[in-house]
Amino acid sequence: xxxxxxxxxxxxxxxxxxxxxxxxxxxxxxxxxxxxxxxxxxxxxxxxxxxxxxxxxxxxxxxxxxxxxxxxxxxxxxxxxxxxxxxxxxxxxxxxxxxxxxxxxxxxxxxxxxxxxxxxxxxxxxxxxxxxxxxxxxxxxxxxxxxxxxxxxxxxxxxxxxxxxxxxxxxxxxxxxxxxxxxxxxxxxxxxxxxxxxxxxxxxxxxxxxxxxxxxxxxxxxxxxxxxxxxxxxxxxxxxxxxxxxxxxxxxxxxxxxxxxxxxxxxxxxxxxxxxxxxxxxxxxxxxxxxxxxxxxxxxxxxxxxxxxxxxxxxxxxxxxxxxxxxx
Numbered sequence: 001x002x003x004x005x006x007x008x009x010x011x012x013x014x015x016x017x018x019x020x021x022x023x024x025x026x027x028x029x030x031x032x033x034x035x036x037x038x039x040x041x042x043x044x045x046x047x048x049x050x051x052x053x054x055x056x057x058x059x060x061x062x063x064x065x066x067x068x069x070x071x072x073x074x075x076x077x078x079x080x081x082x083x084x085x086x087x088x089x090x091x092x093x094x095x096x097x098x099x100x101x102x103x104x105x106x107x108x109x110x111x112x113x114x115x116x117x118x119x120x121x122x123x124x125x126x127x128x129x130x131x132x133x134x135x136x137x138x139x140x141x142x143x144x145x146x147x148x149x150x151x152x153x154x155x156x157x158x159x160x161x162x163x164x165x166x167x168x169x170x171x172x173x174x175x176x177x178x179x180x181x182x183x184x185x186x187x188x189x190x191x192x193x194x195x196x197x198x199x200x201x202x203x204x205x206x207x208x209x210x211x212x213x214x215x216x217x218x219x220x221x222x223x224x225x226x227x228x229x230x231x232x233x234x235x236x237x238x239x240x241x242x243x244x245x246x247x248x249x250x251x252x253x254x255x256x257x258x259x260x261x262x263x264x265x266x267x268x269x270x271x272x273x274x275x276x277x278x279x280x281x282x283x284x285x286x287x288x289x290x291x292x293x294x295x296x297x298x299x300x301x302x303x304x305x306x307x308x309x310x311x312x313x314x315x316x317x318x319x320x321x322x323x324x325x326x327x328x
Contacts, residue, residue, distance in 0.1 A: 034165020
């Protein structure tokens, strides 16, 4: 099974380059989603993205997630600026001689250069963070110049976005010798991370997280580090959505997430309550995960607080949430 990590450049407060009514962060996300969608047509491939929405993710968080996931390939998608035109690709400047990184990049570059309908500026090297700090072969593609009118006009067309995404996917497939699903041409829907195989309570939670937050976590019915991190990311997303906290969505419980936490108690309803109920279930409390903070949820919270040596008040504040995230 091949693990491909797709990194749409910039996002959130970091818009990247801009020009002709476009922002880099939006174009990179569109291309990356098309790469993901076209890769789904192939067998034996798992896909993860550093972001699937317009959120800020630090460079460190991007490479850390890919490294911890054990990705086989890191692909970073960007748009250039500065008065030029055309497509170019980069690998880490510290590499010497021929390697898998060179081989994979050459294969992908040729596919994209042929499809992108722009000048081929060639394959290059650079000391970019995502290339240097990723522990697997990595490539960064600069897909045209956003401040070039001709290039920008192409970026505004859905057909071009799809064309470029398909070319990247075909390049990755060629590099890793991936084969298409036998039913891919019949528009059969294929999901990532063995989503159609796994069943059980944790699998249902994983599917719901993927659906609610557009994650791409493995659906393996196992409450491992990836699912724990996804739950914390969901928590951070909700704090941002509901309380405008401006948190970095990194799945890490730090001082800012702790400070941003709010109290959830009896009669509350919504996604924060749902996340609380999920955390209680994975910690051994069998309650309905309906997003409604009723008697059953309050009882489970009190029992958990008592077990953890916390104040037993039935109110899920930052200490209770933190303990739930860390306890298993």
